[in-house]
Amino acid sequence: MRIVKVLFLVGIFSFTALAAAPPADTSAENQVIQVALQPSSLESNLHHLTDEIGGRVPGTLAMQHAVEWGVQALTAAGADSVHTEGFTIPSSWSEGATEMTATTSYEIGAKVGGTILSVFRVRAVSFAWAPALPAVKHVPIVDVGEGTEADFQNAGDVSGKVLLVHTKVLKTWDDLFAEYANATPIVDRAVKANAKAAAFLATREHDILYRHLNTTTGEIDKLPMVIVAREDGERLARLLAAGNKVWVDLSIPNQIGGPIRASNVIGEITGSENPDEFVILGAHLDSWELGTGALDNGCNAALVIDALRAIKASGIKPKRSIRFILFSGEEQGMIGSHAYAVAHRHELDKAAGVVVYDSGTGKTTGYSVGGRTDIVDPAKQLIAPLAQFDVKALHTDIEWGTDHFDFMLEGVPTFVAEQEEANYLENYHAVSDTYDKVDFPQLKKHVAEAAALALGLANLPTRIGPRLTRAQIEQTIIDSRSEQMFKQFGLWDDWVNGKRGRQK
């Protein structure tokens, strides 16, 4: 930014200096970038989606309205065609009025009256897609530390009890990864030990509650579970550590139903030379509902739409088609993007790349290319126009947890935006994930980056890389040392038995 200002001043005061400056970048990518940075309906689109429609869980009326919003907004942005494609999520789920109350006893001295009972409310929400728990009263709560094997052994017999599980405050992407990775084994230990339910301390401070999911397939989990406000959880832990007896009343009346239909929304710009070949620019439209899903991932659904607008408004015609996809069911385990990859498997040989944004509005630093060392050199050329935004890094790691995943496992080149944490993690899936958290000047830059990258992929003389065979995909998993991660999240079995990924 500072450099731009200095150049501008030089331009005013010195013709010589201006003439010596490098020629303006008139590439198609840069033209689209310039259009993308101009005012647009980005803000009002996101206002409709978050403030008016609100949180968007598949199976709800809000989600249906969001799909209609997507169709309308993609059409208004100038798409050549817009349609929806349905798929099934195994169960519906919604939270009832979760309630948790703690009772503790303490001694106040014989003069005043001996043993006193103190009752206080514990602010709690159910984990998503967790089973209901009919109201239970006066159940002992027991501290199982961080829920390791050793912690469970130290805690002794926990059958029929409610477990208090400690967590770390969420600060980095690595912390978030660990939060997911740790959860499943803790649930397994709790089920094995016959616990009644588990109460996890929120990983956010200041009473922030959030919705979380510990399964990866849209199936109902094995144990009733709540997230408790960190401050309440710490109070419970201190009482237990001091030797006070603590009991809880707990009611988790979740409503669970059978399979539900959900929809992805697809807008397309048809390619001018190779319309059968296509690039995907995608972001998920669904969200959790405690907040309004602004950072995760309404802002990037609005980005996808605005990138289409920018390309259309620039007048540049992509040679290959570009599909702008708003996926659904992402939060239940990338179910919508998986369904899309499977339904379009027959044409994935013609997929020229998949670009996904799913990390709020923290500054983009580069892209993760899903283990594809073979595409690093051409990708460097491709993102060269983004150097003006300081977007330069290419990571050859394999990532899980957003909508590129099933395309990557089908051998298609993928680009996931790597972004700074900014305010994403403290508001992640939380009551506080609302419109006011969105950094619009930064989001505008991301629209420009996404539009330029999608256009670049669509216009390369030859595609950036081939679709990998099953054996080659497996090699990228091994070379990037991702096997352990796959096993941790139960993905390895899905890959081996052909439930996910390229068949041959």
Ligand SMILES: [Zn+2]
């Ligand atoms: Zn997301």
